[in-house]
Amino acid sequence: MKMKPLFLLLLVLITMGATAQGSDAKRDKIKALKTSLLTTKLELTSTEAEKFWPVYNAFEEKQYDIRHKKMHSLIDKLKDGSAEKMNEKEAAVFLSQLQSAEDDLYQNRKKLVTNLKNIISPIKIIKLKKAEEDFNRTLLKEYRGKKE
Template sequence: MKKYKSVIFLVFAMILWVNSYGQRGGNYEKIKSLKVAYITEKLSLTADEAEKFWPIYNSFEKNMHRLKREDLGKVRNRFKEQNFADISDKEAKEVLDEINNIERQMFELKQSLNNDLLRVISPKKVILLKKVEEDFNRDLLRKFRERRKQQFKERRN
């Protein structure tokens, strides 16, 4: 019965997401709440596991987001602002070193997540988390594409 309630909740959350995805503002929070429900359901987290899992995972997500958006974003902005035909080898090496440093930090963050999660969930669930994240992202992208395709068709008519 508990499993059916979880599935019903997940389906309900997905329906709400599909209906509200096109609205501006708050999409990040909506997607995040769907991801929480999706991961909790797919990993079959107990209440005790979820209580310990989510602070670790949320901290990881926050730090990874910072590295991707802020740190790598700065490097990408430099690419946009400069004409790289005129860049020196020394400057190119500095950019590569910056990228390598950020990617190293991301790798270390992932290792830390795995080690921290092993203290609260089984190794099998840690591995399954990787697949569940990929599945969620794939489904999200597919729904986003379908929505954009539908909006494009509506505009043409």
């Protein structure tokens, strides 16, 4: 496993966790902004939207649960410096837990794409991926701007 993708994943998760921890109101605001952006970018018909949003919202909730239940304790270990104090056995267990959580995130994403193939076109699925990346990049830039 390459360290750069792992580092980037952890950075995004830490950032998203810190952003979402403020309150449910912040999470709701971010969700509303994301919904608005996706609606605009995907140009969903009313029939597509009716089927798309329940599937996408279930995906988002599952991602949130994985990130905040499985990844939270792992991220805390990295923040408090215990990673430097781990022995080989503890590091192997930690790595296994991390890989399991990453696999859960990947499998959830894979399930989303499979489910969406019956609802929207492949082009719209690709547009969804691009819109999500753009949104996350913008959110990260805004978060970084507020920290400075």
